[in-house]
Amino acid sequence: MNIIRKKTWQINENEVTPKELFEKRRNFIKLGAASIISSGAVMQALAKEDFPKITLDFIKDKNINNLKLNTFEQITSHNNFYEFTTKQSAVKDIAHTLNTDNWKVTIDGLVENPMEIDLDDLVKMFTLEERIYRFRCVEGWSMVVPWNGFSLASLVKKVKPLSRAKYIRFETLVDENSFPDQKRGRFGVIDYPYIEGLRMDEAMNELSFLATGLYGDIMPKQNGAPIRLVVPWKYGFKSIKSIVKISFVEHEPMNTWQKENPKEYGFYANVNPNVDHPRWSQKKERVLGSFLKQKTLMFNGYENEVASLYNGMDLKKYF
Numbered sequence: 001m002n003i004i005r006k007k008t009w010q011i012n013e014n015e016v017t018p019k020e021l022f023e024k025r026r027n028f029i030k031l032g033a034a035s036i037i038s039s040g041a042v043m044q045a046l047a048k049e050d051f052p053k054i055t056l057d058f059i060k061d062k063n064i065n066n067l068k069l070n071t072f073e074q075i076t077s078h079n080n081f082y083e084f085t086t087k088q089s090a091v092k093d094i095a096h097t098l099n100t101d102n103w104k105v106t107i108d109g110l111v112e113n114p115m116e117i118d119l120d121d122l123v124k125m126f127t128l129e130e131r132i133y134r135f136r137c138v139e140g141w142s143m144v145v146p147w148n149g150f151s152l153a154s155l156v157k158k159v160k161p162l163s164r165a166k167y168i169r170f171e172t173l174v175d176e177n178s179f180p181d182q183k184r185g186r187f188g189v190i191d192y193p194y195i196e197g198l199r200m201d202e203a204m205n206e207l208s209f210l211a212t213g214l215y216g217d218i219m220p221k222q223n224g225a226p227i228r229l230v231v232p233w234k235y236g237f238k239s240i241k242s243i244v245k246i247s248f249v250e251h252e253p254m255n256t257w258q259k260e261n262p263k264e265y266g267f268y269a270n271v272n273p274n275v276d277h278p279r280w281s282q283k284k285e286r287v288l289g290s291f292l293k294q295k296t297l298m299f300n301g302y303e304n305e306v307a308s309l310y311n312g313m314d315l316k317k318y319f
Contacts, residue, residue: 054216058128058148065301067132070143072215074288079222080137081241082189083172083179095221098178098242103226109248110165113158119226123212125158126150130216131209133232135239136271136300142285147230148213153204161200161248168203169253170196170229171245190260196229196240197253197267199309207232207305210243233299233306235269266319268310271300275316 052072079091103119128148136142156168172194176183182192202208209230212219219225224241231238237257257265264278273283273296284293299306310318 052215052217055218056128056148056213056216058130058216061130061132061146063132067134067144069132069146070288075143075145075214076220076222078141078143078288080139080236081222081224083181083192083194083242084222085181086189091222092220094180095225097180098221098225099175100221100226103244105227105243106245107155107159107247108245109169110162110250111248112160112162115159119212122155123150126154128212131207131211131230133207133209133230134297134300134302135230135232135236136285136296138235138237138265138269138277138282140280140282140285141288142296143288145230146215147209147211148216149209149211149227149230151206152198152208152210152229153206155210155246156200156203159248164250165248166200167249167252168198168200169245169247169249170198170240170243171247172240173242173244190256194240194256195253195259196238196255198231198238199252201309202231202306205306205309207302233271233302235271237265238269268315268318270306270310270315270319271296272298272315272319274298275319 077092078088080088081091081095084091084094084097104116105119105122106116108114128150130146130148132144132146134142135145152168172192173179174182174193179192181188198208209232210227211224211230212227214220214223219228224239227243228241229239229243238255252267255265255267257269258267271282276282282296285296286293297303
């Protein structure tokens with residue numbers, strides 16, 4: 001007898017609206033519901049709601065932890081993306097400058113199968129999934145996001161890293177026409193390109209994910225279009241956006257925020273409520289849309305899946 005065990009990060013069927021029902025509900029609200037609603041306040045709310053389209057085919061996630069998803073509006077209206085601006089609420093209004101046409105990803109370094117490939121062709125190599133993950137920012141806010149994409153491990157297996165490859169280095173696009181802050185050169189907020197990295201065993205963990213969409217639609221530009229990394233047990237800055245290069249390397253890469261301020265940011269950036277940021281506590285977080293704070297969970301609630309990666313490590317030293 002085969003026993004199918006659900007992953008602890010998966011969500012229940014009843015937490016995610018099926019594609020067909022979602023489309024019917026969206027069309028009903030947008031086309032017909034207003035005619036039977038007399039409340040001006042409700043009509044105004046409906047008019048302002050930005051409903052996502054369901055355009056992707058993907059394997060649905062299941063939520064055994066009954067996580068409550070943040071709304072599409074919340075997820076796409078509160079973003080850290082310094083290439084555009086440091087004002088989180090303004091990113092969505094500026095991000096239209098990002099040109100994602102004919103996007104290519106270079107995969108190089110210590111691999112048997114290096115490639116430069118159109119993103120569309122890359123995505124076709126894999127089965128798209130839905131992963132609903134907690135997302136915790138180092139600044140103390142959080143949300144729950146239904147990502148669409150494919151596992152990072154599946155890509156690693158496809159390119160076949162050599163035995164000397166111990167880390168993966170990720171790089172964001174550099175394009176002054178797409179990113180206003182990059183035009184400022186050495187006066188930019190950070191030193192570009194944005195760089196992040198993972199240890200190979202972290203990359204091969206089942207949770208590590210390359211996202212190309214959210215809420216069933218292609219990735220919004222303000223959220224890291226057209227492809228970004230999602231590592232849900234780490235602070236959000238590790239989940240690098242708008243990736244153009246993935247390199248397999250022997251030595252630990254210097255990630256952007258470690259380079260910018262090594263006293264405050266390390267390579268690992270694991271969510272750890274027992275290690276405060278030098279300027280604020282990490283014990284609690286505020287979920288977008290909520291007034292009260294909640295306790296932050298070790299490894300952002302994914303301790304069962306990832307704690308073994310760090311056996312024997314001093315997590316206060318390797319922060």
